Amino acid sequence: MTRNGGSIRIDEARCTGDMACMRVCPTEAIRVRGGKARLLESRCIDCGECIRVCRPRAVSPVTNSFAELSRFDYRVALASPVIYGQFGPAASPERILAALEKAGFDCAVDSTQTCEAVSAAIGHYLRTSGGPRPLISCFCPTVLRLIEVRYPELIELVIPIESPKEILAREVRKAKARDLNLPEDRIGIIYLTPCPGKMLDVLERPGRRRSNVNGAIAISDIYRTVRSLLPIARGSGGGRPQISAVGLTWATLGGQTAFLPPEHRLEVAGLRNVERILTDIEMGKLRDVEYVELHTCPDGCVSGSLLVENPYVARGRILEIIGRLGPQPRERELAEFCEKGEYLADRNLSAQAPGALDLDVGRAISKIRRLEDIQQLVPNINCGACGAPSCTAFAEDVVREEAHLNDCVFMALSQLRAKHNQVVDVVREAKG
């Protein structure tokens, strides 16, 4: 799997080799070698757990900075629904958008209506397409990476629908180019992201389709600026399209499934829970379910690792805003959006399994037998001193020739003991 630069950077100078990241990584993608953490990119799913636990702050997300935006003539901020939960009850969505426009963006665009349209598209696609079920949601990039890395068998079940930010970016670019009489490539569309996964979704990478979004800035990085501008920002009231209640739900759980009957849908959040449900789907267990909405963050996007506000407070704030919105009859618009069918997208996921011990099945079989032998030798206490998160991972590293058996302190010790005994024997014999 080619990955040209992941979403995570490890600063060697700051890394103390304390192994916190290695222990927390759900896909065993981190090793500590020579006292420094190293990322095995082909296994990384961009979940950001390592960022959360790194005390010396050596692990950081790869993001765009505000300064990089100067290369565009016109700068648009795409606000994901989660941002409305970040600034407390005094900050209405309109005011937050206005503050973004004071912060250096020429225009801040709300995405909740597009999110709602995509919810409708999910229902439309399920009604009009055949094939195996349940289909799996595709809007959490970390879930998609997890499927590529751990559940490649399920790639065919990923629903082929474009994400709201891509659809919106496409529309906004066209509209702005027309209105402002600018070439499309002079317009910079920047996504304000709650997590490293969505950051990476936007970056250009080989083997991936090109994103309509030009860059991503962490919400935590613009938090202070926006917060300071809120008091002088005025929500312009008119002019902006109404915030959609269904779209706002995308910040938490159940936004994608808003138009599906409860008996045919599931919403699952948290990495371990997602893994469990994917395993069940793999075994063919979920027979009556049509669609599963999956999030790797424990409470949906509102608990993304690049956010500032406590996720429960933020969710409360989102629910509060939803509660204040009146009825929103949009059936006609949504039906039109679905009929156009422009929501379809090829996700281009690749099923190369990084878990394979060898590309040749015959050789992989001999390696897995050797793996079993090594597992008998190692202590299986998962101490981590070798720099691998578990004895099993270490045994795999040895079989892959990425580690040496003597990197295990217990193996080295028993060798030393054997040598010591040999010497003792020789000395004893010499003494007669």
Next chain:
Amino acid sequence: MNGGTFRREFEVTGGDFYNAGRVSTEIKEILRQIGIAAPKIRRIAIAAYEAEMNIVMYARSGMVILQVTPEIVRLDVSDVGPGIENIELAMQEGYSTASEEMRALGFGAGMGLPNIKKNADRFEIRSEVGKGTTLEIEVNL
């Protein structure tokens, strides 16, 4: 199946719903390490899961033997249990002897054996009432 064969045995305990599904998950993990193509893994995992669940639901105890060569994946499943009276009937979709309780839990939809057959390239079943059932499942690579 000789020289280049990987072989492992797994025990399955009847009635142990807490651990149900672990054997098939482990089998899947092994096949992934060996580098079997994803669609084949899915078929084998489904067959293994159904076979494992049959033991958990109906038998006293059982055993799953996994064998892998570059040409074939083979599962030999055997259990000590009530056996199946009418195999032909049991192979029909929707036929089930599961109790109401099990169906309420989502098991015993009568899809187990037909589902195994559907996902296998070769499938054989033998059963003796009062003794147990054995399955041979093969998927060609």
